[in-house]
Amino acid sequence: MSSSVEWGRCPRLPHFLCAISIIGASVGLGDVPKINADYTTDQQIKLYESWIQKDPSSIADKILLAGAYIQKTRETTDFGYLQRASKILDQVLAVKQDNEALHMRSVVELTLHHFSKAAEFAGAMVAKSPGDWQSWGTLGDAQMEMGNYDAGRAAFERMLALKPGLASYNRIGFYHFVTGDTEAGIKYLRDAAKASAQFPENKAWCLVDLGNMYFKTGRMDDAEAAYREAIAAFPASHSAHAALGSVLAARGKLEDAVTSYKRAQSITPMVQYAGALYDLYTALGKKELAKEQAGLVDIAAQLEEAAGQKANRTLALIFANQDRNLAKSLELAQADFEIRKDVYTHDALAWAFFKNRRFEEAKAHSEEARKLKTPEPLFHFHAGMIEQAVGNREAARAELDKALALNSNFDFQLAAIARQTLQGIGH
Amino acid sequence: MFRRSLVVTSLLSLSLAGFAFAADHRDAPGVDGAGEGDITDVFAFLDPGNAGRLVLAMGVNPFAIPAATPTYRFSPEYLYQFKIDRSGSAKEDFVVQVKFENTPTGQQAYVAIDTPDPNAIGAVNQRLFHPNSAIDGPTGGVFGDANSIQAFTGLRDDPFVFDLAQFNRILAGTQDVFRQIPNTPLGTLRGRLPRADGSSGVDAFGGFNASYIVVSFPVAWLGQAKIINVWGTVSAPSGEDNGYVQFERMGQPAFNTVFIPKALKDAFNQGVPSDDMARWSQFVPDALTTTDNDGTGNTISGRAGLLTTLGLASSGVGAPLLLPATFANTSKDLLRIALLPDVLRLDVTRAPTDLAIGAFGVTNGRRPADDVIDIELRLLRQLADVNLPAALKVPGSGPARPGALAPTDQRFFAVLQGTDFIRADSGLSDVTVSGNDQTFLTTFPFLAPPNPLPGDTGTTAFPNPTATVAGVDTGSN
Numbered sequence: 009m010s011s012s013v014e015w016g017r018c019p020r021l022p023h024f025l026c027a028i029s030i031i032g033a034s035v036g037l038g039d040v041p042k043i044n045a046d047y048t049t050d051q052q053i054k055l056y057e058s059w060i061q062k063d064p065s066s067i068a069d070k071i072l073l074a075g076a077y078i079q080k081t082r083e084t085t086d087f088g089y090l091q092r093a094s095k096i097l098d099q100v101l102a103v104k105q106d107n108e109a110l111h112m113r114s115v116v117e118l119t120l121h122h123f124s125k126a127a128e129f130a131g132a133m134v135a136k137s138p139g140d141w142q143s144w145g146t147l148g149d150a151q152m153e154m155g156n157y158d159a160g161r162a163a164f165e166r167m168l169a170l171k172p173g174l175a176s177y178n179r180i181g182f183y184h185f186v187t188g189d190t191e192a193g194i195k196y197l198r199d200a201a202k203a204s205a206q207f208p209e210n211k212a213w214c215l216v217d218l219g220n221m222y223f224k225t226g227r228m229d230d231a232e233a234a235y236r237e238a239i240a241a242f243p244a245s246h247s248a249h250a251a252l253g254s255v256l257a258a259r260g261k262l263e264d265a266v267t268s269y270k271r272a273q274s275i276t277p278m279v280q281y282a283g284a285l286y287d288l289y290t291a292l293g294k295k296e297l298a299k300e301q302a303g304l305v306d307i308a309a310q311l312e313e314a315a316g317q318k319a320n321r322t323l324a325l326i327f328a329n330q331d332r333n334l335a336k337s338l339e340l341a342q343a344d345f346e347i348r349k350d351v352y353t354h355d356a357l358a359w360a361f362f363k364n365r366r367f368e369e370a371k372a373h374s375e376e377a378r379k380l381k382t383p384e385p386l387f388h389f390h391a392g393m394i395e396q397a398v399g400n401r402e403a404a405r406a407e408l409d410k411a412l413a414l415n416s417n418f419d420f421q422l423a424a425i426a427r428q429t430l431q432g433i434g435h
Numbered sequence: 436m437f438r439r440s441l442v443v444t445s446l447l448s449l450s451l452a453g454f455a456f457a458a459d460h461r462d463a464p465g466v467d468g469a470g471e472g473d474i475t476d477v478f479a480f481l482d483p484g485n486a487g488r489l490v491l492a493m494g495v496n497p498f499a500i501p502a503a504t505p506t507y508r509f510s511p512e513y514l515y516q517f518k519i520d521r522s523g524s525a526k527e528d529f530v531v532q533v534k535f536e537n538t539p540t541g542q543q544a545y546v547a548i549d550t551p552d553p554n555a556i557g558a559v560n561q562r563l564f565h566p567n568s569a570i571d572g573p574t575g576g577v578f579g580d581a582n583s584i585q586a587f588t589g590l591r592d593d594p595f596v597f598d599l600a601q602f603n604r605i606l607a608g609t610q611d612v613f614r615q616i617p618n619t620p621l622g623t624l625r626g627r628l629p630r631a632d633g634s635s636g637v638d639a640f641g642g643f644n645a646s647y648i649v650v651s652f653p654v655a656w657l658g659q660a661k662i663i664n665v666w667g668t669v670s671a672p673s674g675e676d677n678g679y680v681q682f683e684r685m686g687q688p689a690f691n692t693v694f695i696p697k698a699l700k701d702a703f704n705q706g707v708p709s710d711d712m713a714r715w716s717q718f719v720p721d722a723l724t725t726t727d728n729d730g731t732g733n734t735i736s737g738r739a740g741l742l743t744t745l746g747l748a749s750s751g752v753g754a755p756l757l758l759p760a761t762f763a764n765t766s767k768d769l770l771r772i773a774l775l776p777d778v779l780r781l782d783v784t785r786a787p788t789d790l791a792i793g794a795f796g797v798t799n800g801r802r803p804a805d806d807v808i809d810i811e812l813r814l815l816r817q818l819a820d821v822n823l824p825a826a827l828k829v830p831g832s833g834p835a836r837p838g839a840l841a842p843t844d845q846r847f848f849a850v851l852q853g854t855d856f857i858r859a860d861s862g863l864s865d866v867t868v869s870g871n872d873q874t875f876l877t878t879f880p881f882l883a884p885p886n887p888l889p890g891d892t893g894t895t896a897f898p899n900p901t902a903t904v905a906g907v908d909t910g911s912n
Contacts, residue, residue, distance in 0.1 A: 047696035047697070047699055048698075051698075052699065052702075055702075056702070067559075068558055068559075068680070068705050068706075072701075072702050104674075105675065106673060106674055106680065107671065107673055107674035108671075108680065136672070136674060137672050137674075139511070139512045140512075
């Protein structure tokens with residue numbers, strides 16, 4: 009057995025190695041990256057672009073670049089990067105119906121809220137490759153957004169059968185929650201959180217979703233624990249900080265809630281965090297700070313408009329809750345309803361109609377929002393207020409009771425309004 | 436309002452920051468969710484009992500748990516391939532393709548060997564059409580002909596040996612070295628403490644299985660080739676009829692793990708060896724040479740002297756030097772040349788047991804028992820250029836050199852001792868033995884049988900690790 013060292017005889021290296029070493033030397037070696045160093049998304053984009061420049065026909069490299077642009081979108085919430093990814097994928101798919109490109113295309117379409125297109129691409133993928141669990145997930149996501157819940161469930165179940173794990177548990181759990189089976193939803197989200205133990209960001213994501221289920225069904229301590237566990241797992245989880253803020257606000261700890269929401273906002277300035285901070289500062293009597301947050305909401309709305317985004321149910325709900333820009337609120341919700349008809353969009357549209365005093369339309373959409381018996385206190389709160397407006401006192405009472413029964417502090421402001429309204433009705 | 440459920444899960448997966456795993460186990464985000472396509476290790480060696488036969492082995496399903504044995508399978512969607520380059524082009528001109536189909540009782544493996552269509556080489560491939568040689572058989576056993584193609588598919592004990600946990604601690608900076616070193620110029624370097632048996636490492640892969648494909652066939656089928664390049668790939672359907680696109684590959688142990696930044700690991704796995712030097716050489720440090728490159732005596736000889744002075748070349752806190760201090764390298768690209776392209780290089784004319792370290796790559800092929808980790812650690816500690824802190828006033832502490840590892844790069848500490856001390860100090864000079872927890876077979880398929888189910892005879896009784904279960908026949912075998 010020989011373990012002798014023969015590296016001193018380097019000239020014996022195969023000829024091609026010597027040739028390649030010259031190529032390597034010619035590429036201009038910079039500092040050697042550290043193994044733990046973050047190779048940033050910008051660096052990845054630059055690297056992949058350089059590869060494509062050398063070989064413009066490389067489909068694999070274009071897909072890598074599209075993936076980096078999608079990642080950049082996640083990091084910046086700048087949808088311009090998503091458009092670049094989309095353009096590259098168009099180029100690839102014009103040449104070849106590559107599965108990875110098709111899969112990425114479906115994810116891009118989903119992220120752009122082009123749900124029918126996303127379903128079309130993902131449907132084509134699973135038709136070709138029935139074992140493609142990721143595409144079953146994307147197909148299910150798109151179907152759920154479009155309100156096709158049976159189709160969504162079927163896709164998620166296929167995904168679960170093919171690949172039990174974080175992504176499938178989370179999705180099937182969401183399906184169960186939306187369709188009224190809270191315990192099944194919680195069970196699957198717990199499984200998802202366990203399955204994501206190695207991946208802090210994913211773990212935090214699942215724990216926030218789990219916490220939300222607890223919160224909406226009144227298990228405040230469990231919700232807070234889940235949110236805090238999410239923050240411990242991944243301190244940069246903006247959604248976990250915001251969710252913790254919602255629990256703290258519901259517990260009456262408004263200053264602490266502000267701190268949590270501000271932390272979330274400092275990580276990623278989501279418009280809903282500005283909306284929540286507006287509400288909190290208003291309640292604390294800090295009018296100037298509230299005004300600043302309202303200004304941020306308005307800037308977000310202007311940016312959306314400038315980008316040609318007409319649909320945004322989140323913004324619609326914020327304006328409706330703040331009793332301002334109500335016509336815009338309805339416009340945003342209606343535009344969202346054009347592209348997705350899930351229970352959440354029905355509810356947002358119902359609330360926007362209500363605030364615009366179009367009560368019958370509000371009632372119709374609110375009924376649609378509640379058809380799956382989703383344990384969402386807000387659905388019932390909105391329904392109660394709408395029923396009260398149209399003079400259905402008993403229905404109003406029943407819905408407001410349901411909202412408070414799910415969580416007596418489902419929102420630090422709206423729960424109080426629910427109680428006041430019930431008093432007015434004569435509980 | 437409840438946000439849309441994980442629309443971005445797949446996007447999230449693009450950014451997951453996993454710890455580094457070795458040899459190639461769970462090496463990239465893209466394969467973390469697809470264990471059936473996550474290559475653990477690749478081996479290429481001549482049958483020690485018959486040097487006229489080439490043996491290739493590739494593992495997937497890292498960290499397969501014995502208790503969950505029935506859950507581990509190969510993917511019927513994927514195309515598993517051993518690629519062989521006989522011309523030195525780093526492009527395959529001979530392939531072994533393996534596909535699986537589910538059956539009512541398990542899986543059936545289909546093995547095909549032939550030269551590929553020259554229009555379907557690289558990262559996008561086609562299944563062989565009317566292959567020159569083909570066999571099929573059920574997973575879990577050996578099938579085929581010992582004089583022609585012979586194959587095994589199924590679970591085996593994971594043959595890789597490495598103190599991965601301590602390695603990850605070193606990379607994370609919570610520990611400094613594999614075994615504690617007191618009283619160095621940098622203070623006490625934190626590490627594991629030695630045991631009474633002279634070892635201190637913990638094999639993170641001990642007790643785990645992996646799903647292996649092992650194929651053997653006559654070397655003569657390769658034609659006149661002397662040195663062949665071998666690598667393993669896993670590909671998924673590309674969307675075109677009979678077409679597959681590669682998403683995972685491996686050649687040398689731990690190259691992707693050690694040298695490729697985590698954000699680029701999937702890109703590396705999707706690449707081809709013929710692009711490796713141009714694309715990835717920037718991630719490999721310069722090699723030391725016989726010429727002082729920073730005015731501090733930073734040569735191979737200087738590094739050997741430093742390691743010796745610090746006691747790292749002796750048992751106790753280190754391992755013997757692998758290269759002589761007089762090693763006559765003159766190329767700063769030596770590590771790049773040895774490590775790239777990422778393939779196993781096997782001289783089919785050498786004896787099966789000849790490791791030929793440094794003859795034409797890192798080692799001559801790879802056998803299951805080779806202590807590849809110690810070999811790589813020792814070569815890197817002697818050859819990798821490092822910008823050591825100026826305050827140390829030792830070879831390498833001169834002005835910054837762009838091709839050198841940064842002074843804060845934890846990889847330097849990981850290689851410093853030249854071993855992970857899995858084995859007792861007394862045996863560290865022999866790098867042909869890795870210290871695997873199971874005994875390798877001396878005949879095909881060479882890899883050790885899978886670890887027994889918990890509770891089977893010989894296993895430990897959790898939670899009391901000192902109690903050995905005896906005489907419990909669970910019928911699991």
